[in-house]
Amino acid sequence: MQEIEYGESDRILKILTAERGLITAFAKHSMRLTSHLFAACGQLCYSEFVLRPGRNTEEKMYTVVEAGYETDFRDIAYSFEAQGVAMYMMEFTMALSLVEQPAEKELKLLMNCLYKICQKKTDPKIVKAVFELRMMCECGFMPQLLACRSCGAYDGDRFCLDVEDGCLLCADCAAKENKSCNLDKGALFAVRYICLIEDKKLFGFRISAGSAKLLYAAAEQYALAHMDKQLNSLKFLRSLSAWDPDQQSKKG
Ligand SMILES: [Zn+2]
Numbered sequence: 001m002q003e004i005e006y007g008e009s010d011r012i013l014k015i016l017t018a019e020r021g022l023i024t025a026f027a028k029h030s031m032r033l034t035s036h037l038f039a040a041c042g043q044l045c046y047s048e049f050v051l052r053p054g055r056n057t058e059e060k061m062y063t064v065v066e067a068g069y070e071t072d073f074r075d076i077a078y079s080f081e082a083q084g085v086a087m088y089m090m091e092f093t094m095a096l097s098l099v100e101q102p103a104e105k106e107l108k109l110l111m112n113c114l115y116k117i118c119q120k121k122t123d124p125k126i127v128k129a130v131f132e133l134r135m136m137c138e139c140g141f142m143p144q145l146l147a148c149r150s151c152g153a154y155d156g157d158r159f160c161l162d163v164e165d166g167c168l169l170c171a172d173c174a175a176k177e178n179k180s181c182n183l184d185k186g187a188l189f190a191v192r193y194i195c196l197i198e199d200k201k202l203f204g205f206r207i208s209a210g211s212a213k214l215l216y217a218a219a220e221q222y223a224l225a226h227m228d229k230q231l232n233s234l235k236f237l238r239s240l241s242a243w244d245p246d247q248q249s250k251k252g
Pocket of ligand 1: 152
């Protein structure tokens, strides 16, 4: 997975790898159509790389010796929203990933979510919410979801996912702490499901349109509470009027 900066015909790639996390690599002449690196070094590609470490070890810049194209996620171009969510998930994963630290789980989740968007069967907003919550869990920020932190209530029509403290509060306990409820029954079920289910069943839940709106908002708030960087792709997503349900209803 790469982010690309353009030179004349060379590219500097930011590659998210399973083994070494986020790395930077120089791909000489890879912008030339005749280059054997051209296809494998594109954005939203998944490729196999043979890399040579740079001479200056402090720079941590690799050189791409060989690159073999395996697959790509360019099918997301069917809508701005799908594209926007894909770019957001990529930027988000890269912002979280550290240099020279394995990122196998993060990469797997990202690929799984990109694949879902390509399939076009799942609303990109659902994919985004699943990605946000699950990524936080993979990075060690799983919220405490068993029951209300204060009184132990397990279920209820309205709950608060406290995004700062990473815990649940029932409506009564939330009111005592001057916090507002952001989940209904369906959204609470979905949050628990997404955080706790095994990988291969990650998208196996159903949710009503009303609960889904709450899920989108809570998942994003929770993820952004743990993200200390500005994400340009999020600005783009918010700029899409179709993204904003209020805008859309105003248009009728
Ligand atoms: Zn309570």
